[in-house]
Amino acid sequence: MDKIRHNLFQQVGDFPPASVTNGSAAHPDAGEPDADLLDAYSRAVVRVVESVGPAVVSVVVGKNLQGRRGEQMGAGSGVIVAPEGYIMTNNHVVQGAERIEVRAADGTAFPARLAGADPATDLAVLRADTGNLSYVSFGDSRALSVGQLAIAIGNPLGFDSTVSTGVLSALGRALRSRDGRLIENVIQHTAPLNPGNSGGPLVDSRGRVIGINTAIIPMAQSICFSIPSNTAAWVLPQLVADGRVRRGYLGIAGQSQPLERSLVLALGLTGSRAVEVVSVNRTSPAGRAGLRPGDLIIAINETCVGCVDDLHRFLATWPISEPATLTLIRGRQRIMLPIVPVEAVACPATG
Structure with a gap:
């Protein structure tokens, strides 16, 4: 029986404690203990959430029902990109909205209006009727590497201020916007997203926004997409100034x-x-x-x-x-x- 158990352990790679006498030889590249690595990872995520979290908002929209009384409600996420109250989100979150309300992480709610939208990149900018807000800065999406840490913050399925983590799984993807135009250089990542995450930020380990979460593949496992930060930074001033991107x-x-x-x-x-x-x-x-x-x-x-x-x-x-x-x-x-x-x-x- 002991011989059978020993053979089984060898087949599945699970050795009894007595057999594990030289772990460093089995993993010569191992440096820090797993606990230290986990703590470093956790500290990085916590720092990002503390710095970026206050700038992430819930976007609640109302759309008039044709021929009936009342409103159809929708919700998504957004991120404050300027202290004057400018908020970036997805165009599909606010498209057709008759009323827009923004709710901060601390529960404060205030009305907002659409400052501009660009269906071709599925991006939109809102202007909230308030100021002196926490805001984020954009990172350089051209400098990203596959495998690096990615942190998504948003409001999936109505659960406010939800954090999920993953890695960048591919760069340079192409994704069609809802108007049929091809969006180039889209980021694919594994930070889990759900309905309601749309418009929220994808952030790197230094707290810089590297993408705006926009889409998932239904029934797939962690295949999620974000509009790159360089595209967002290019679209933003045009939407603020003109309400649209002239092409x-x-x-x-x-x-x-x-x-x-x-x-x-x-x-x-x-x-x-x-x-x-x-x-x-x-x-x-x-x-x-x-x-x-x-x-x-x-x-x-x-x-x-x-x-x-x-x-x-x-x-x-x-x-x-x-x-x-x-x-x-x-x-x-x-x-x-x-x-x-x-x-x-x-x-x-x-x-």
């Missing part, structure tokens, strides 16, 4: 594609990726300029283009109706095409 429109649908190494060397290109034109609206600026499906856009003016997000960023800052020049590869030739972007009214395509 130029080319009239194409495109996707990022790697370039063949031989092509990069032959044409002396500086980048290794391009935006492949998938379809072209014939009556759009792109159609009038002569773009074709299969063209590979590598630059617009002097700005290198490696993904659709690069086009979006350029078009958001380039003056509407101001001529620009597209550099593209057709076949194995470099071509320059003049193009005049127009203002996108309803973001009908990816560029």
